[in-house]
Amino acid sequence: MVRKLTSFLIASLALLVLPLLAHHSFVMFDTAKQVTVKGTVTAFEWTNPHTYIEVDATDAEGKAKHWSVELGSPSILIQSGWKHNTLKKGSNVTLLINPLKNGDPGGLLVSATLEDGKTLGNGPGRGPATPKGK
Amino acid sequence: MRRILFLTVAATFALAADPPDLSGVWSPGRAAGAGAPAPPTPILMKGSYKTQYDALNTKIREATGRGEQYAVKGLCSPYGMPTMMQVAVYPMEVIQTPKQVTLIGEAFSEVRRIYIGMKQLSADDVAPGYYGHSVGHWEGDTLVVDTIGIKESVAGYSNLIHSDQMRITERIRRPSPDALHDQITIEDPVTLEKPVTYTLVYRRLNDYEMVEFVCDNNREYIDENNIVRMRLGSK
Numbered sequence: 001m002v003r004k005l006t007s008f009l010i011a012s013l014a015l016l017v018l019p020l021l022a023h024h025s026f027v028m029f030d031t032a033k034q035v036t037v038k039g040t041v042t043a044f045e046w047t048n049p050h051t052y053i054e055v056d057a058t059d060a061e062g063k064a065k066h067w068s069v070e071l072g073s074p075s076i077l078i079q080s081g082w083k084h085n086t087l088k089k090g091s092n093v094t095l096l097i098n099p100l101k102n103g104d105p106g107g108l109l110v111s112a113t114l115e116d117g118k119t120l121g122n123g124p125g126r127g128p129a130t131p132k133g134k
Numbered sequence: 135m136r137r138i139l140f141l142t143v144a145a146t147f148a149l150a151a152d153p154p155d156l157s158g159v160w161s162p163g164r165a166a167g168a169g170a171p172a173p174p175t176p177i178l179m180k181g182s183y184k185t186q187y188d189a190l191n192t193k194i195r196e197a198t199g200r201g202e203q204y205a206v207k208g209l210c211s212p213y214g215m216p217t218m219m220q221v222a223v224y225p226m227e228v229i230q231t232p233k234q235v236t237l238i239g240e241a242f243s244e245v246r247r248i249y250i251g252m253k254q255l256s257a258d259d260v261a262p263g264y265y266g267h268s269v270g271h272w273e274g275d276t277l278v279v280d281t282i283g284i285k286e287s288v289a290g291y292s293n294l295i296h297s298d299q300m301r302i303t304e305r306i307r308r309p310s311p312d313a314l315h316d317q318i319t320i321e322d323p324v325t326l327e328k329p330v331t332y333t334l335v336y337r338r339l340n341d342y343e344m345v346e347f348v349c350d351n352n353r354e355y356i357d358e359n360n361i362v363r364m365r366l367g368s369k
Contacts, residue, residue, distance in 0.1 A: 025203045028364060043367065047351035049210065049242075054367045068367040070353070075224060075240055075345040101201050106366050123223075 029098040029108040037067045037095045037107075044087035048073050053087060053109070055095065068106040069097055076123035091115060153272045156306065157230045159344065160314050160336035162220050171315055171333030178327035183295045190293055193360075203362040207289045210349040212242040214264030214288035215281055216302050216318050220334045227344050228314075235270060235277065243347045248279050257282055262298055264288055279304040290320075291332070297324035312338040 039057030051071040059065045071077060074084070087093065092115050097107030109122045165171065179187045190206070197204035207213070213221060220226075224241035235248040246265040253269065260267040260283030270279040281302040290296045305317040314336040321329045353365045 025198075025362075027198055027201055027203045028362065030201075045351055045367075048347045049349050049352060052351070052353065052367060066368075068353075068364075070364065073241075073347065075347060078345065100364060104364075104366055106364055 026098075026108065028101060030101045031098045031108075033099060034110060035097050035099045035107065037069065037097055039067070039093065041087050041089060041091040041093055042066075043089065044091075046074055046084040051077060051082075053093070053095065053112070055093065065105055067095075067097075069095055069109050070106070071109045072123040080121045080123050082120055086114070086120070087112075153277065154275050154308050155230055156228045156235065156277065156308060156314065159225050159227050159339040159342045161225045161339045161342075162223055163313075163335050163337035165313070165315075165335045169309060169313075171317065171335065172331075174332035175328070175330055177292060177294050177330050179295065179325055180327055183325040187293070187295055190295075194293075197361060205356040205360050205362050206293055209354045209356065209362065210352040212244045212264055213239075214244070215246065215266055215284050216291055216304075216320065217289060218242075218244040218246070218265075219316060219318065220336075224347075225339055225342060225344065226336070238344065240344050240347055242349060248277070254280050254282065257298070262286070266302075273305075276305050276307040279306065291318070291330065294320070294330065295325050296320070296322050299324050314338070 037055055037057045039055040041053060042056055043052070043054040045052040045054075050073060053069045053071065055067045055069065057065050057067055071082075074082075094113040096110040096112075098110060099107040111119050111121050113119045177187070178184075194204045194206070212218065218239045218241075219237075221239060221241035224239060226240065227238040229236040229238070233250050235250065237246050237248070238244070244264070246268060248268040248270040250270050250272075255267050262283055262285035264285070266281045266283030268279050268281040270277050272278070279302075281304070282300075284296065284298075284300055284302070286296065286298055290300075300320060300322040303319045303321070306314065308314050315333055316336070317331065317333045319329050319331045320326070353367070354362050355365055357363050
């Protein structure tokens with residue numbers, strides 16, 4: 001029974017990490033670390049193989065800092081409630097991200113909190129939103 | 135009365151003889167328990183190909199250990215056969231007509247066509263490509279597909295190395311109305327000691343519209359050491 005449950009959990013975990021693997025692995029991102037980026041959207045690119053959010057934010061010392069945040073593909077994001085126009089230039093967002101390991105100001109989205117307080121994840125199994133349709 | 139009985143029996147046999155309709159949108163899934171397919175057979179490569187294969191896997195493993203990804207394919211190029219048959223969580227659409235089964239993978243919008251009842255071409259007549267040339271026939275409820283003509287630069291299943299003589303045989307069937315299995319066997323007399331067989335499992339997605347996927351904003355690049363990096367935006 002324990003063995004069956006362990007196999008199920010391993011299979012479930014495999015599915016959880018699958019969504020973004022169509023293009024590249026997560027290994028360049030530090031998935032053990034989370035950073036909050038709060039700022040203004042300068043671009044929302046609803047594109048393949050990945051969607052991107054560009055954000056002007058400020059660092060802990062109040063200095064301006066620009067971030068590039070990677071999301072899944074549109075196909076995957078639709079399952080988490082995203083739309084092509086969920087964000088617009090000038091939107092205020094709070095992004096929880098796994099930062100790049102090399103220290104560059106970029107990362108992989110974990111979840112995004114929008115102006116209306118709604119929180120969206122990064123595809124099925126990635127973040128708080130409930131997958132739909134799949 | 136006798137005539138009605140005859141027609142009923144004839145219709146029943148006609149229905150039984152019809153191949154199942156594989157059409158629909160199918161999502162990668164998994165099967166467990168009694169209906170689960172056999173696990174994949176091992177990849178056993180010949181001589182110098184084994185050396186190359188082991189070296190590639192070592193590079194991949196060492197890069198992962200350093201927190202990096204070793205690139206095994208172009209980042210915006212399609213997967214080709216047989217990898218395109220299941221890419222992450224992306225669905226695949228099947229359109230079946232009597233003479234052709236068309237498969238459309240959502241990731242990278244990959245398309246392959248299986249010509250039903252057609253004799254396979256000779257290797258000389260197939261220009262090597264990502265999808266090769268596929269012909270199929272029905273054996274009861276199973277669509278048996280033969281594919282040749284995959285070019286050597288197309289990444290193999292689990293990164294195995296293949297030659298231009300690779301042959302892929304698929305046995306595609308619907309074990310239940312909402313499940314699809316594709317048993318794939320890869321043979322390569324040049325690089326493989328033994329054929330490799332594995333089975334992909336799908337479940338039906340109802341009311342799903344396939345999403346466009348054109349790789350036109352690839353920010354990842356492969357550096358001089360074949361490592362995948364992310365390019366930051368500047369907007």
